[in-house]
Amino acid sequence: MNESLSQDLLDNIKIVLCQTSHPGNIGAAARAMKTMGLKHLVLLKPKHFPSEEAFTRSSGALDILDNALVVETLEQALSGCRLVIGTSSRNRALPWPLIEPREMAQICLDKKQSYPIAIMFGRESTGLLNEELQQCNYHVNIPANPEYMSLNLASAVQIIAYELRLAQLSSQGGDEAHQEHIVDKDSEQAATITEVDGLYNHLQLVMQQTEFYDPEQPKLLPARIRRLFAKAQLNQGEVNILRGFLSSIDKYIKRTTRQ
Amino acid sequence: MNESLSQDLLDNIKIVLCQTSHPGNIGAAARAMKTMGLKHLVLLKPKHFPSEEAFTRSSGALDILDNALVVETLEQALSGCRLVIGTSSRNRALPWPLIEPREMAQICLDKKQSYPIAIMFGRESTGLLNEELQQCNYHVNIPANPEYMSLNLASAVQIIAYELRLAQLSSQGGDEAHQEHIVDKDSEQAATITEVDGLYNHLQLVMQQTEFYDPEQPKLLPARIRRLFAKAQLNQGEVNILRGFLSSIDKYIKRTTRQ
Numbered sequence: 107m108n109e110s111l112s113q114d115l116l117d118n119i120k121i122v123l124c125q126t127s128h129p130g131n132i133g134a135a136a137r138a139m140k141t142m143g144l145k146h147l148v149l150l151k152p153k154h155f156p157s158e159e160a161f162t163r164s165s166g167a168l169d170i171l172d173n174a175l176v177v178e179t180l181e182q183a184l185s186g187c188r189l190v191i192g193t194s195s196r197n198r199a200l201p202w203p204l205i206e207p208r209e210m211a212q213i214c215l216d217k218k219q220s221y222p223i224a225i226m227f228g229r230e231s232t233g234l235l236n237e238e239l240q241q242c243n244y245h246v247n248i249p250a251n252p253e254y255m256s257l258n259l260a261s262a263v264q265i266i267a268y269e270l271r272l273a274q275l276s277s278q279g280g281d282e283a284h285q286e287h288i289v290d291k292d293s294e295q296a297a298t299i300t301e302v303d304g305l306y307n308h309l310q311l312v313m314q315q316t317e318f319y320d321p322e323q324p325k326l327l328p329a330r331i332r333r334l335f336a337k338a339q340l341n342q343g344e345v346n347i348l349r350g351f352l353s354s355i356d357k358y359i360k361r362t363t364r365q
Numbered sequence: 366m367n368e369s370l371s372q373d374l375l376d377n378i379k380i381v382l383c384q385t386s387h388p389g390n391i392g393a394a395a396r397a398m399k400t401m402g403l404k405h406l407v408l409l410k411p412k413h414f415p416s417e418e419a420f421t422r423s424s425g426a427l428d429i430l431d432n433a434l435v436v437e438t439l440e441q442a443l444s445g446c447r448l449v450i451g452t453s454s455r456n457r458a459l460p461w462p463l464i465e466p467r468e469m470a471q472i473c474l475d476k477k478q479s480y481p482i483a484i485m486f487g488r489e490s491t492g493l494l495n496e497e498l499q500q501c502n503y504h505v506n507i508p509a510n511p512e513y514m515s516l517n518l519a520s521a522v523q524i525i526a527y528e529l530r531l532a533q534l535s536s537q538g539g540d541e542a543h544q545e546h547i548v549d550k551d552s553e554q555a556a557t558i559t560e561v562d563g564l565y566n567h568l569q570l571v572m573q574q575t576e577f578y579d580p581e582q583p584k585l586l587p588a589r590i591r592r593l594f595a596k597a598q599l600n601q602g603e604v605n606i607l608r609g610f611l612s613s614i615d616k617y618i619k620r621t622t623r624q
Contacts, residue, residue, distance in 0.1 A: 138520055143510040165515055208531070248527070249534060251402040256424055261397055264520045265527050268507070272467070275508060294460065318613035330606060338597035347589055354577035355614060362621035 115214060115274040118221035121263060122148040122183050124238060125229050129154040133163030133171065134260030135227075140167035142267035143274070147174040148224070150183045180238060189220035192234050192242035193227050193262055195255050202245045207266055210246045211273035225266060230259055293343030301345050302335055308352045315359055374473060374533045377480035380522060381407040381442050383497060384488050388413045392422030392430065393519030394486075399426035401526035402533070406433040407483070409442045439497060440559070447555035448479035448598070451493050451501035452486050452521055454514050459588050461504045462596055466525055469505045470532035479555040479598070484525060489518055499591040500558065502598055552602030560604050561594055567611045574618055 112118065121139055126132050132155060136147060147170050149155055155176060164171055177183045184190055191210060194202075205213065214223050226242065228234035239245065248265055250257050257265075297305075309331065313319035319327060338344070371377065380398055385391050391414060395406060406429050408414055414435060423430050436442045443449055450469060453461075464472065473482050485501070487493035498504065507524055509516050516524075556564075568590065572578035578586055597603070 134517065137515065137517060140513045141509045141516045141520070165517070167513065167515075249530065250400045251530075254399045254426065256396065256426075257400045258393065258396060258424070258519075260517075261400070261520065261523045264523055268524050268527075271508065271510075313610055313613070316610070316613035316617045318610045327606065330602065334597060334599075334603050334606075338593060340593075343589065344593050347586065347593075351572060351575070351577045354572070354575035358575045359617070 113218055113221070115277070116143045116270060117145065118223060119144055119214065119270060120146040120148050120187060120222055120224045121267075122150060122224050122226040123152065123259070124150045124180075124183075124226060124234060125153065126155075126259065127153045127230050129157035129160040130163040131230065131259040132157070132174075133160035133165075133167075134258075135263040136160070136164040136167040136170035136174070138260050138264035139267050140170050142264075142271040144267050144270065145170065145173070146222075147171070148183050149174050149176045150180065151178060152176065180241060183226075184224050184241060187222050187224040189214075189217060189223040190242045191223065191225045191244045191246050192239050193225070193266065194234060194239060194245040194247055195250065195257070202239065202242065204245050204247055207246055207248055207269040210244065210266070211269035213244070214270060215273040215277055227259060227262060293341060293346070295342050297340045297342050297345045301342065302340060305340070305345050305348055305352075306331065306335065308349060312352050312355050316355070372477055372480070374536065375402045375529060376404065377482060378403055378473065378529060379405045379407050379446065379481055379483045380526075381409060381483050381485040382411070382518070383409045383439075383442075383485060383493060384412065385414075385518065386412045386489050388416030388419040389422040390489065390518040391416070391433075392419035392424075392426075393517075394522040395419070395423040395426040395429035395433070397519050397523035398526055399429050401523070401530040403526050403529065404429065404432070405481075406430070407442050408433050408435045409439060410437060411435065439500065440562070442485075443483050443500060443558045446481050446483040446558055448473075448476060448482045449501045449558060449595075450482065450484045450503045450505050451498050452484070452525070453493060453498060453504040453506060454509065454516075459585060459592060461498065461501065461592055463504050463506055466505055466507055466528040469503065469525070470528035472503070473529060474532040474536055476555070476598075478553065478600075483558075486518060486521060495588070499588055499595075502595045552600060552605070554601050556599045556601050556604045560601065561599060564599070564604050564607055564611075565590065565594060567608060571611050571614050575614070 121135065121144060123132060123135060126149065129152070132149065132152060139145070139147060160171060161168060226234060226238060228238070246266070248257060248262060310319060314321065380394065380403060382391060382394060385408065388411070391408065391411060398404070398406060415430070419430060420427060485493060485497060487497070505525070507516060507521060569578060573580065
């Protein structure tokens with residue numbers, strides 16, 4: 107393999123759709139690929155392509171369709187690939203190394219020496235032909251409902267692409283998109299044990315004043331409140347809100363007892 | 366909890382589609398659900414339903430559509446549910462407990478005391494509304510390509526359903542020891558959404574009376590309280606304690622205003 111090629115998993119996957127009947131499925135598959143960061147689409151003898159319907163259903167993943175390679179033979183479709191995986195839902199007379207999508211993604215991540223990798227998807231009605239399945243290093247099976255295995259082509263591409271993306275993200279030591287959600291505001295900082303204790307004590311006092319809590323007969327109340335705070339994993343903003351609310355009750359009580 | 370209820374994860378998931386515009390997406394979502402063994406579909410104010418296109422795109426998952434519950438309000442959609450998860454792709458001003466689909470599936474598998482569970486999907490264009498997102502215990506984010514997040518509604522349902530199915534299959538490897546941890550006291554049972562709403566409304570009223578909260582200037586307070594309740598995943602005993610405490614404040618206020 108050319109040393110300058112990317113070692114990025116998603117860059118090294120070719121999605122090969124074999125003899126797809128409905129161009130809408132090609133578009134939807136392109137969309138599914140792009141949402142997960144896959145780029146390379148190969149179409150083996152598609153019934154209709156290019157097609158208006160494919161472009162419509164791709165919903166903006168036009169670059170995937172524009173760059174799709176349309177080929178006439180299986181050999182051309184797999185040209186240059188070092189590992190071939192075929193999706194298969196059926197038990198075959200000749201059992202093949204059979205893996206699930208998650209295991210597949212890990213294998214694809216690990217076998218960098220086998221890049222690029224082809225993942226083949228069969229016809230809407232009949233799946234992959236035996237000659238295609240026999241070109242594969244592995245068969246991958248999406249564990250669908252045995253009573254209703256009718257997974258749409260683009261849905262199958264979506265699940266496989268999703269697992270590949272997760273494998274890629276896991277190898278990057280953390281999901282960057284996910285990191286963006288973490289907000290670094292002070293109020294979102296977890297409360298300290300001391301702050302939670304302060305809240306707990308304040309709550310107990312107010313509960314006594316409103317005669318909800320009798321420290322002579324505590325029963326399970328203190329433990330339940332403690333557990334509730336523990337479960338909630340309060341942040342500083344939340345402690346401040348609850349202390350503020352308790353203070354508003356304090357003030358109300360002071361106003362009324364002065365009268 | 367009723368002993369006759371199934372403890373099967375997939376039986377206890379409700380997929381809630383909020384104001385879906387395109388009936389084809391409803392059909393495709395039903396198909397995605399059925400391939401993974403999910404059964405319960407709730408449609409909150411769908412634009413067109415029942416619809417010929419939905420039935421066509423469901424590709425045989427007609428039972429899911431026939432049994433779909435069509436409702437007018439969010440409250441009806443979540444009725445009876447004890448845990449609510451919302452799909453969300455956006456950064457929000459107020460960050461919510463955010464999980465990925467795999468973690469979500471494990472949580473759903475583990476929290477049997479929180480069955481049934483609602484998983485909400487938003488509008489094709491704008492996702493879930495803030496008021497919907499604030500009803501959620503968790504937000505689940507499918508880690509899509511940050512440069513192209515345009516995941517089709519049915520594809521999102523497919524990925525979530527796939528993870529739920531994998532979790533269910535993994536648990537059938539026989540985790541009986543785990544079952545013993547299920548606590549069978551009523552007070553430990555997760556509170557329903559309606560019970561938590563009741564607590565929330567009561568708290569708001571008391572906060573107004575003690576002049577802590579001004580509904581004319583709510584700022585982020587309502588959202589923060591909602592999120593705190595969501596994080597805490599209150600059980601019925603805790604709701605009862607907090608309602609009891611609020612009632613004790615009510616009574617105190619009544620006593621003093623009568624004087």
